[in-house]
Amino acid sequence: MPTLLVIESSPRGEHSMSRGLTKLFVENWLENHPGGRVVERDLMESNLPFVTMPWLGAYFTPPEQQTPEMKDILRLSDELVSEILEADHIAIGTPVYNYNVPAVLKAYIDHIVRKGKTLGFSGEGLVHGKACTILMASGGVYTQGSPIQDRDIATNYLRLILKAIGIVDVKVVAGGNAKSVDMGQVTRDKFLQTFASEVAAAARN
Ligand SMILES: Cc1cc2nc3c(=O)[nH]c(=O)nc-3n(C[C@H](O)[C@H](O)[C@H](O)COP(=O)(O)O)c2cc1C
DSSP: OOOEEEEOOOOOOGGOHHHHHHHHHHHHHHSSSOOOHHHHHEEGSOOOOOHHHHHHHHTSSSSGGOOHHHHHHHHHHHHHHHHHHOOOOOEEEEETTTOOHHHHHHHHHHHHHBBTTTBBBBSOOOOOOOOEEEEEEEEEESSSTEEEEEEEHHHHHHHHHHHTTTTOEEEEEEEEEOOHHTSSSSHOOOHHHHHHHHHHHHHHH
């Protein structure tokens, strides 16, 4: 049975547009993969630490030489890497903050790009055969034709880092103009429905 890993990074709970898109994605994916397993990794509840000196010390010590303390420091990172390696499809729900991904998602990336596990020692990606769908919400619109397309850092960054670890089958659902909901111009449901066919197409994989 295929496994879908869902990564959530918005702090806005039921008001979040990206969480609304991932919910829609999961519903569609389960319809296409009856009996499929869904694993949720909510970064708002994962207490992810930033990279510290002790963390780096553990990371750069060969596993057979790591002390129990070092193994302990790397435990969460190991768990996050295992979740990726066990998944067939990875759905990433993310807001755009200051043109990029929120800090918690960047912290997550710092934990899952691991030499010897997801990244080879010659810099080659080690994560093969996975699909990834990015479900992004942004106040502005950064898709092709937009006068501010050059500010689409978040999409480009995610594609780049996913490619670095070997994930090349990446689809992006760009939920632009989410501010129209916050400004009361359109309902949240109506906004999410705008992306329903794009989400459904991505969930066929
Ligand atoms: C701190 C902060 C920074 C933001 N920066 C941007 C930005 O640079 N570009 C943009 O289009 N929207 C920006 N927004 C708007 C969010 O992307 C938008 O509210 C989106 O719906 C957030 O995703 P969520 O609903 O899943 O939480 C920002 C919002 C916040 C709170």
